Amino acid sequence: MKELSLHILDIVNNSITAGASLIQITIREEEEANSYFLIVTDNGKGIPMEMVDKVIDPFVTSRSTRKVGLGLPLLKQNAERTGGYFHLESVVGEGTTVTCRFEFRNFDRPAIGDISGVIAMLTCSFTDIDFIYTHFTSHGEYVFDSREVKAALDGVSITDPSVRKFLIEMIDENLTEIKINR
Amino acid sequence: MTKIKSLADLRKIKDDVQEKIRLRENADQPEKLVQIKVGMATSGIASGAKEVMNFLIEELEKRNVDAVVTQTGDMGYCFAEPTIEVILPGQEPVVFGNVNVKRADEIIEKYIKNGELVDGIIPRNYETIDNK
Numbered sequence A: 001m002k003e004l005s006l007h008i009l010d011i012v013n014n015s016i017t018a019g020a021s022l023i024q025i026t027i028r029e030e031e032e033a034n035s036y037f038l039i040v041t042d043n044g045k046g047i048p049m050e051m052v053d054k055v056i057d058p059f060v061t062s063r064s065t066r067k068v069g070l071g072l073p074l075l076k077q078n079a080e081r082t083g084g085y086f087h088l089e090s091v092v093g094e095g096t097t098v099t100c101r102f103e104f105r106n107f108d109r110p111a112i113g114d115i116s117g118v119i120a121m122l123t124c125s126f127t128d129i130d131f132i133y134t135h136f137t138s139h140g141e142y143v144f145d146s147r148e149v150k151a152a153l154d155g156v157s158i159t160d161p162s163v164r165k166f167l168i169e170m171i172d173e174n175l176t177e178i179k180i181n182r
Numbered sequence B: 001m002t003k004i005k006s007l008a009d010l011r012k013i014k015d016d017v018q019e020k021i022r023l024r025e026n027a028d029q030p031e032k033l034v035q036i037k038v039g040m041a042t043s044g045i046a047s048g049a050k051e052v053m054n055f056l057i058e059e060l061e062k063r064n065v066d067a068v069v070t071q072t073g074d075m076g077y078c079f080a081e082p083t084i085e086v087i088l089p090g091q092e093p094v095v096f097g098n099v100n101v102k103r104a105d106e107i108i109e110k111y112i113k114n115g116e117l118v119d120g121i122i123p124r125n126y127e128t129i130d131n132k
Helices: A004-017 A071-080 A115-125 A146-153 A161-177 B007-023 B042-046 B049-062 B101-114
Strands: A022-030 A035-042 A085-091 A095-103 A130-137 A140-145 B034-039 B067-072 B084-087 B094-096
Touching: A004 A022, A004 A035, A004 A071, A004 A095, A004 A115, A004 B042, A022 A115, A071 A085, A071 A095, A115 A130, A115 A161, A115 B049, A115 B067, A130 A146, A140 A146, A140 A161, A146 B007, A161 B007, A161 B049, B034 B042, B034 B049, B042 B049, B049 B067, B049 B101, B084 B101, B094 B101
Parallel strands: A022 A130, B034 B067
Antiparallel strands: A022 A035, A035 A095, A085 A095, A130 A140, B034 B084, B084 B094
């Protein structure tokens, strides 16, 4: 995956498969500390203890359609090759948190890519699931909460293309405001 | 900063959207809409499924085709990603493989609009080698 936003789109699918109803995506840019964090937390069914160590094995997956599961291993590889780390914590029945640290000033750190498109795509595709996307930079923070969007729409379908277009623009402009690293 | 869009702006466009949906004939009958699912697992994403999905959403709207485009997990056709499943109203689902933007365009024009079959259909009875 060339972009961080594609990794997000990918691993959020794990949360959805785990039956999560709330998925929180947090990006924290700490340029001074040379750190760039991606944290994805869900309230899905969690991963049993004996599986936690295995999820980063490319030849392990909970699926039956195929035998490889590359989503998490690819993310881990990308984080580690910048000098960062990948960490997964899970409690059965409570949920799972994936934390990745990338080195901020590193040639191999994937660019964020089309994050507004990904957040809008997730929000409009999985209407029963709520997403909170928080992005911190030294210039401030932006919080996108799909529950607020749904409340503002007041029953109007969130899947309508013009709503999606609006969400992309809204997220984009707010991210520009806090000067995220593109 | 007045440029920043907020949820208050969303409330403003809400009424327009509502009106637009009301004017559509089939809005309250999802079974009369074209339904498209785009495979969005690791293999799909890595081979460009997101771009294809964006293209489908935008072009179907521009070309006035009432459709619902959603994403789904892996359909088990990793060798042919990106894959999309198209259900025309009242018909059996058809799965297309190796769909790039150009092929998506062909699928809209030929299959969705006219019902003509195009190359790249993955037969529904396809089984992986393991299952044989």
